Amino acid sequence: MPSLIDFVRGLPKAELHLHLEGSLEPEQMFAMSERNRIKLPYSSVDEIRNAYNFNNLQEFLDIYYAGMSVLQQEEDFYDLTMAYLKRCKADNVRHVEVFFDPQGHTERGIPFSVVINGINRALEDGKKHLNISYKLIMSFLRHLSEADAFETLKQATPYLELIHGVGLDSSELGHPPSKFVNVFKAAGDMGLLRVAHAGEEGPPSYVEEALDLLDIDRLDHGNRALESDSLVTRLANNQIALTVCPLSNLKLCVVNDMSDHPIQTMLEKGLLATVNSDDPSYFGGYINDNYVALIESVDLTREQAIQLAKNSFSGSFLSPQEKSKYLDEIDAYITQNTH
Template identity: 55%
Template sequence: MPNEQLQNILQQMPKAELHIHIEGSLEPELIFELAQRNGVALAYKSVESLRNAYAFDNLQSFLDIYYAGASVLLTEQDFYDMTAAYLRRAALDNVRHAEIFFDPQTHTARGVPMHTVVDGIWRACQDGPISASLIMCFLRHLSEDEALATLEEALPLRGKIIGVGLDSSELGHPPEKFARVFERCRQLGLHLVAHAGEEGPPAYIETALDLLNVERIDHGVRCLEDPVLTKRLAREQIALTVCPLSNVKLRVFDHMGQHNLLDLLDAGLAVTINSDDPAYFGGYMNANFLAAFEALPLGLSHAHRLARNSFTASFLEPEAKRDFLAELDAVFATATATATATATATVG
């Protein structure tokens, strides 16, 4: 298929986003707008100077500026405006469903009430142009007792949250550190996911599966270092929510041509493409697809598979999944027919 046709398909195909930190969608322009609205002093003189600071050597250097940016979020309307901006942007990329991570401890530690955080994000999801649901993440550099306290604080808002995750600094904070709180969440019927195998070793993926009982692995790109684990992930079809631009920005890979996305697909893994923290890492969903497909020998069948995986790995109800998959398959049936006709005409 000619490159331009493939690019059009990547941009126009329906897709789900399963790895998006809503605080990581906070663009510098909105940071400055909220800072002015709330009287928050920033360490940067302009939008441009803040954007220029988005140069990271590793995960921790990113997290330092990420948490500083979140300091402007104080009111329910702030959280609403941030989420509404992401949902509008995602819709432009034909994201049809998003499962949004949020980090309440980043905000409650600053005195922002839990209900302010959740209600603002949730209300924007109800008003937004696409389907969206919330996954509450625990910050792994903090203690499990703090995670348990966060869970208890969130229980009155249980109906607005579909699951829990585990994020922040991975190295030195293995999944087993949070076994009790994840077991409590499992008993509550919440969906379970966790970041593992980005900076941390493949063993973190294994313990996230065995000790936390997670249903999806966020990132997981280091799984290929363990052939036994790789076969297990393929056999059990445990989805990996891979974030290509993030992986390059944080030096997991030096450049996109080194990314192991194709190797993961060739190993039979249920890979999805996502944007992670798009305001900081240089691109929303379509930018991630286009960057990966430009650098790697990926084609129409890979695009179809990645988009299908995004819906099958989601926590949507079965009927909604079927509807989205039927729409997606129709897009690719048309694309395949067009490509075949073009090829035939060219040969003729």
Template identity: 55%
Template sequence: MTDFANALIDRLPKAELHLHIEGTLEPDLMLALAKRNKVTLPYESVEDVAKAYEFDCLQDFLDLYYLGMSVLQTEQDFHDLTWAYLLKVHADGLTHVEMFFDPQAHTDRGIAFETVLGGIVSALERAEKELKITSKLIMCFLRHLPEEQAFDALDCACKHKEHIFAVGLDSSEKGFPPPLFERVFAAARKEGFTPVAHVGEEGTAENVREGLDLLKIERVDHGNRALDDPALIKRLAKQQTPLTMCPLSNLRLKGIPTIGDSPVKKAMDAGLLVTVNSDDPSYFGGYLNDNYRAVHQALDLNEQDIITLAKNSFKASFISDSAKQAHLDAIDAVVEDVKKG
């Protein structure tokens, strides 16, 4: 990696658009919160937790992911979790985040929706004041839970529209295709929520197409399998529908055998609006800049590719056009500064 490329990755302003806040739970915080809340875990040390962070598939990860969530019980817990992430990525040049959260995973175990939301929102508001990081919050429906529970979550979200901008769809993709959620997404859109969804991660290109056609999603989370379908590639390129790709996540979940097999470069070359994100960074071994470095090295991205990815992160965001332009101008200024050495 050249000094110029490394400096760009370190210093460029960036947005992160595919980030599950529950997936930022680091082993040390997990154990600290377990002690605080008197939760018994099958781990005695940070090393024990780290050893468990090895997965053969998405479901292996999800099993541990939901176990880790059991330590999150109070509003302060959710604040501390969110603030720890924001502090860490502030050093990566993050200036805007559009963050997923999974309320059903918490309400299903007796934690109030408002407890979850309150802790997250207080940290996001603090970050805007202290770190100059702006944000939008995306509430995800969990695929593996019944439709009526998704509607319950939507009812809760409707009481907090000032804090929740969009709805998403995550959890196990296999066996839970987009048509199962067509009704709840239609209801969410009617209430004014912007729709996005995880499709094409372990599912097929058809899942991506159904997400676009049935759920009316405005952004494709992952979308790797879209590259299997030439017609879909052309459609995504023409419409400039963003893809929020997560290279290290794909690697750790065995979606790709090596980072060199990441579809990021192929998608960029096809004219797609590609972004790079960390997904669940604590579990997948890398935050935002780690993902940038991984694809830069493995896919032989040049400096202009890095700049394009940073700019795409704002172009693909849901902020205003004027805010987007301000971030793009900031990127250009940093590039010129880095060139000067």
């Protein structure tokens, strides 16, 4: 039988919490800056990599938005997305539900069409050539106003057939979900699914707002929901998926040490927890790296790893038939690797 790490590397899995802009590797950032003649405050790839050492969410966001400046042409968004999908293929990720932040580009004068057409073309090529299915989620930046979010929703209207849902990301503290009630209702009325980052840095009340006011279909992060027994019961009873990001939690000091990570507690409490990479180029690893970190730090068991992989499909926005197909793939893989 293969080692647990080798077993998990080959396990079919989905990724439900990935910011495409957060998969921009230093080498790619540097190459795009030269291609587009964008001057960065770094003279080498090593300088960029060193800048990725930050201490909290805001410091990360500062370099995250600076890095976006190199994304200028449709080809840049295509290359960014395709590079991520190739890493997914290597990690045996079979399905992705990815975020993009249009406001981070349109406010720089990049047309919405340039962003979405580049991303969508890569996702379609990934589906065709890499056999990776996908959903695309448009996130609103919560440090901006709801009026800005409405403007983004308006810009997205001609492309709704390419967008499956809306999300809420960026600086959480001071920007509660209640700030975006109206735009989330409008998005829901347009047939879009709804997710939101809550309970990462923000308190459990932000999770409650996301559930009660935004009527979310899935919860991004959600770590601090564990501080409320009633909230845990509610999430477990309703099987609201949590898109947990272990290496991100460590890098942003949501946990002090990976050995403190609550993923096993989530599973024990019946939560539909999943493992994801968030912003992998900034946080030190893609999806298999997150699984390996848990195996090495919290003694994640084979059964728990299998449950997390199954949860990633159960918590996805795939149809019941598509979920069943992928869950059968996991069962077949387990059978092949049991003896």
